[in-house]
Amino acid sequence: MYFFRFFCLAATFLALSGCARNVSEPEGSGDAGIETGTLPEPSPGALPGRVFVKFKKEQDKESLDAYAHIGHFRRMYPDAGIYEARHREAGLHLWYVVTFDESVPLTKAGMQVSELQDVDILEYDLPVKFHQSTVFPFNDPGLSRQWHYHNDGSIQGTIAGSDIRLLDAWLLETGKPDVIVAVHDGGIQYNHPDLEGNMWMNRAEAEGAPGVDDDKNGYVDDIYGYCFYSETVGGAIHPDNHGTHIAGTIAACNNNESGGAGIAGGNGTPDSGVRLMSVCTSGGDDTKGAYLQQGFVYAADNGAVLINCSWSIPEATSTPLFLKEAIDYFNRYAGLDDKGKQRGPMAGGVAFFAAGNENRDNKEYPAMDDNVVAVASIGANYHKAYYSSYGEWVDIAAPGGDVQQGHQVYSTITGGNYGNMQGTSMACPHVTGVAALAVSYFGGPGFTREQLIRLLTETTNPVIEEYNTSYAGQLGSGLVDASACLGVTLDAPASVQSLSGKSRSNYIDLEWIVPGASRADIPYSYDVYYSLSPLNDVAGNDVRKISVPGGKHAAGESMAVTLSNLELNKDYHIRILSRSMLDKVSAPSPEIVINTLDNKPPVVEALDGTSITLKAFQSGALRFKVSDPDGHPLTCSLEGATAGISHTFADGIVTVSFDALSLEDGKSYQLLLRVSDSHDSVDTPIGCQILKNHAPVAVKEMDNQVIQGIGESLTLDLSGYFSDEDAEPLTYSARNLGTQTVAACTIEGDRLHLKGSSYGNSSLEITAMDARKNKALLTFLILVRDGSREVEIYPNPVESTLYLRTGSGQNASLVLSNKSGAVLFRESSAAMGPFAPYAIDMRDYTAGSYYLKVNGVVYTVIKK
């Protein structure tokens, strides 16, 4: 018995275990999904947003559309044309790429895809690592840390390309010693092992006597530069980390197996690398000032053509004039000798200023001035550094480090050491360094500061705009690009071959196609020459020229410009020359001859007629639509205008306005509207008549008013009392003529509102006035009384005269008796009213109580 039960139990367990389902096997026809346990886990480096799937059979469009809720499916290998057959033989047509939102976890997406029908293989995309490392041209061990020169994205958090593209630029230029760059900052450690080889040296002072101004430049012992620190002007340079770091970025010695590299630090040979001049303006104590302005003049007079200024004047709202003039001096005279001739690689100097680290768009002077190049800072991921100031005044951006992202700028510091720093102070020398390369590469007779600035700002990498959309237009023209800067062609651009024109009056509308077989050939700008004589020589006396910027037009696009202020009915000879960024000009285009036409006079159309009649209080206007068939700009004048008559001209409409109040009534005015273009005028007579004004008059007397209590009110329509023949709206005012104010008086339009404020009576004067200040007056009496009493008897006690007053005019019977009943006064019909009280003379009555019966109602009167 027990064994039977055990057997049944065991059989039950076995049956249940045999009935286990493979839960990963979906129901339905056909193979579906990947077998349980074969769904791969994405590896740590798997790229988000896509998986690769191989189906067991080719998928039709209908099926793929049904999978749209998972992602977008496309064939990994699209139709290969003549090779499609072998693609299919290899099974390549079965591979699909599935893309989806990167926020969806790969495991989830993978699970969804794996559950589809006919899925054979599911794999994740993986990054690849190129085994070949970046080839640096120099052996400086720290160069690989200087992502700001070359960023391959290998450092976590960086984006490849967020750099100044220096390696390609070095293929062309590494810096020449005739380019002197002043570092206007803390002092440079001039004997730093990685800087001493590129320090500028004043030979005369170095070889002269200490304490003597050997070169007679006004400064003593200025061997590597000069100290302009206010507390110790002159004397030794005070090296500090800030100035030394900046100097290293610009021109640390390259290829010396030491430290890092400098942008224009040469290639390791003795005659390579620009030279650094230390314009020391700091003694290490930020609370002390310096003669900043003298540093600029010193640098210009001693051969520097570039000057790096990684500082600003705290909270300044403008640059002091003494400093502005010094910077202007540097801009104008750097690179020139005392005769004004170019002696250095560039005529004129360029000052580079850090934009500031306040993350704001104001109070960053002198960087905000137009006479300097302002540099903003980005990090290693193209994003604006969190601290960098910004604004439309910024000219260019450069890497300056971003410690919040973990990346700073690596360069020299004092003590012969190297260190990391961040700031627009570090971004600025990147641009100065690239400028030093550009001057080294392009510099020479005729190379100007304008060309340098153009080279820097017109060759920038605009990619940072995509990463800084909220700072659009506020990080300069883009990220400094050393390679593109040096890649600007030295050749003349392509010349224009397709110049054409059409005239309208004395305008000529020119049009041409942008020439150029390659990007380097596209002109930077165009010089349009035109003359009444044949243009065999564009430098002739009667030849006029206009310059047209090339803008961002690509080759083959159309450009246009209009020549104006030409003579009528003349043949103009026109040619156009292309100009490169470095002012290389092409051969002139073929000459075209365009004949200007006659002038068509302006057209004047009176929209409201040419005359107007106004009443003495009115204003009005006449409008004229004016146009010029030739498109000439028009001017308008109004002759005969006086005060009260004016005109405006906007959007092709001349409006002549008349204000009758400012004009004499009963008079007519004759005017002349003259509309002129540059050659002709059209006169239109205009008439204006102002009718005679009529003063307002009072048409009836105003009734005296009674207000039956304090707080009670009444309203009068004043329009019924005054009239104006001109139908002019009148303004009203009220004036209290009495000694007390018994009612509050307000006027709204032509309604007078009275509200009792105290008992008593007064008189009001109402004035009606027209726009020309003519008046009519009416007065009336106003009484505020206690409306609850039929008869007011006052004063009581009485000394002499007793008054009886009612709210409305009436007659009453009066009987006055004393206490003993003797009738002392009787009146059968005493007339009384609010403004004409009845008076009883009680002067001769003895003191005592009296009883006045008014229409049968007895009032007690006390006689004093």
Next chain:
Amino acid sequence: MKKSLLVCILSGLFPLFASGQQLPVACIATDAVPASLAGTSIGRPCGASAAEFNAAAMAMSGYRLESGLSYGNWAPSSADNRMLGVHAAYRIAPKLSIGLFGKQLKDRKAVLLTNENGVVTEEFIPRDMMLGVSASYCILPNLSVGLSGRYASSSLAPDNSPRAFGVDITAVFRKDGLMAGIGAGTLPSMARAGLSYTIAGLTAAVEADYSFSGNFMGAGSLEYGFKDLVFVRAGYRFGSAPIPSHLSLGLGVRYAGISLNAAYLTASETLGNTLAFGVGYSF
């Protein structure tokens, strides 16, 4: 000698008379008996009110004591005053009597006091009051004289309360049923003369009053007393001031020395419907 003395006293009092006050309260009879007799009092017996109106008649009274208390509504259609009076006369010696009286008239309704603009400033109830003492002496069996001193005060307004003092001299001759009297005083400022004759319980009286302000009044009255128990009275006064013309009617009863009297005035624009009630005691 006595005549000379009388002339001197009258001469000395004349200036006083000339400057006397014509206070209406002084002219009003609050006692129901003289009120019902049109105010005739100088030439006829007038009970306890003799202390006020005819001091000389006190010595002629047959009662040792006469007293009375009265209450009424004076001139309801004009002054509308509540009046109250008390009179008493007492013979302290065979020929000498003294008396005292007092009366008050008070407005029943408050007066609205107003300022120069007619604005009511407050309410007030005016009142008038008079007090007096009298003395009378029979200088001859048929002739008596009386002297009364009186004080009047009015409260007209919160800051207005005039006062006055006055005297009144009367003389009365009586023989059989005839009685004649004269008097003059300063409060009221008036001279009076009257005459009455009594027969079989019926007393007819006439009186002429001259106010020193220039007004003349005259009055006549009749009183019939049945067995000295019930009295019917009537009178008529004519004139304009101080008391205007009116008709007076009255009734009275007397028993065991206690009397009840009532008076009603009519036929007057201002005094009509005046009512007075009095209770008296005499022995």
